[in-house]
Amino acid sequence: MRPIGVGYAIAPIRPGIPPCACFGSRGPAVGRNPLIGCDRRWKVGCDRALNPLDQTQPLANRDRLAPILPQPCPGFLPVSLSALPTLSEPLVIGWLYPKLMSTYGDRGNVTCLQRRCEWRGIPVRVQPLDRDTDPSQFTQVDLIVGGGAQDRQQEIVMRDLQGAKAAALKGAIEAGVPGVFTCGAPQLLGHYYEPGLGQRIQGLGVLDLVTVHPGPDAPRCIGNLVLEVTAERLARELRLMLGDVPYLIGFENHGGRTKLGSVEPLARVVRGLGNNGEDQTEGAFHGNAIATYSHGPLLPKNPFLADWMIQTAIARRTGESCTLNRLDDSLADRARSVMLQRLSVG
Structure with missing residues (x-):
């Protein structure tokens, strides 16, 4: 996974810690899936996880997930990506x-x-x-x-x-x-x-x-x-x-x-x-x-x-x-x- 947006990087998925409850009792939040939130169906490297930009996903899923995209969550940390040299x-x-x-x-x-x-x-x-x-x-x-x-x-x-x-x-x-x-x-x-x-x-x-x-x-x-x-x-x-x-x-x-x-x-x-x-x-x-x-x-x-x-x-x-x-x-x-x-x- 790569950093998304400006100044955010992905933090680890941790065993024993519940997901960010995109659909749970805590309400909408962006989680560790860089596109839609921390859902247990998300696996690192899996491009077929729920994704509101994926036109093959059911329309209902895309519609209800799209509004939460801009929000940061505790799973993301502000970073300065310019601190790292470019690797070819x-x-x-x-x-x-x-x-x-x-x-x-x-x-x-x-x-x-x-x-x-x-x-x-x-x-x-x-x-x-x-x-x-x-x-x-x-x-x-x-x-x-x-x-x-x-x-x-x-x-x-x-x-x-x-x-x-x-x-x-x-x-x-x-x-x-x-x-x-x-x-x-x-x-x-x-x-x-x-x-x-x-x-x-x-x-x-x-x-x-x-x-x-x-x-x-x-x-x-x-x-x-x-x-x-x-x-x-x-x-x-x-x-x-x-x-x-x-x-x-x-x-x-x-x-x-x-x-x-x-x-x-x-x-x-x-x-x-x-x-x-x-x-x-x-x-x-x-x-x-x-x-x-x-x-x-x-x-x-x-x-x-x-x-x-x-x-x-x-x-x-x-x-x-x-x-x-x-x-x-x-x-x-x-x-x-x-x-x-x-x-x-x-």
């Missing part, structure tokens, strides 16, 4: 091996990036990067997302992620392409992953870290996470965005224990276990690549981090710094506050 081509989100590395719902990170672009009118598309992908596609992405996988799937991925593909992915990360790599993905970016059973899986060596699973009898690292971002540049930029300490919330579920070498930790563990349950580090940060054990998924729970990735990608593409238009994240902010209070943080 869509931003490309490269999704690493979506069929093999999508454990624990980390595909939500892809959806979050895509929707937060669309709600601002930023052209975007998702490019799967898998076994059938030509290596050249790995060099044409603006954002990268990698999710978790079981040991067997990680072996399959690493057998494919060789040669030109490996070089292209390493080159993209070293060139500063923003990325979020969760659970199994950071293990593959490290030097190696040693499963509890089976042979060591060699990684790409992009990140100076190693991961070892202590064995099937060892307890898994499971539970809610609260992290304070400590990676120096990222923490500084997030502080400027938030005006506050950048805390991340998430959920960890992993058996491997990760030890960092020279790579900078992403965060300090406030609640949870993090990389290994011993040194209070969580994840890693290199270039603009975020490596983490935090599911949730991470970006929907921390939308400001998604925005940092998007504006970093735009700045890298255009050579111009930018500030993204604000979206209505009030529900996400409330959810974060509840979790932080529940975990006695802040």
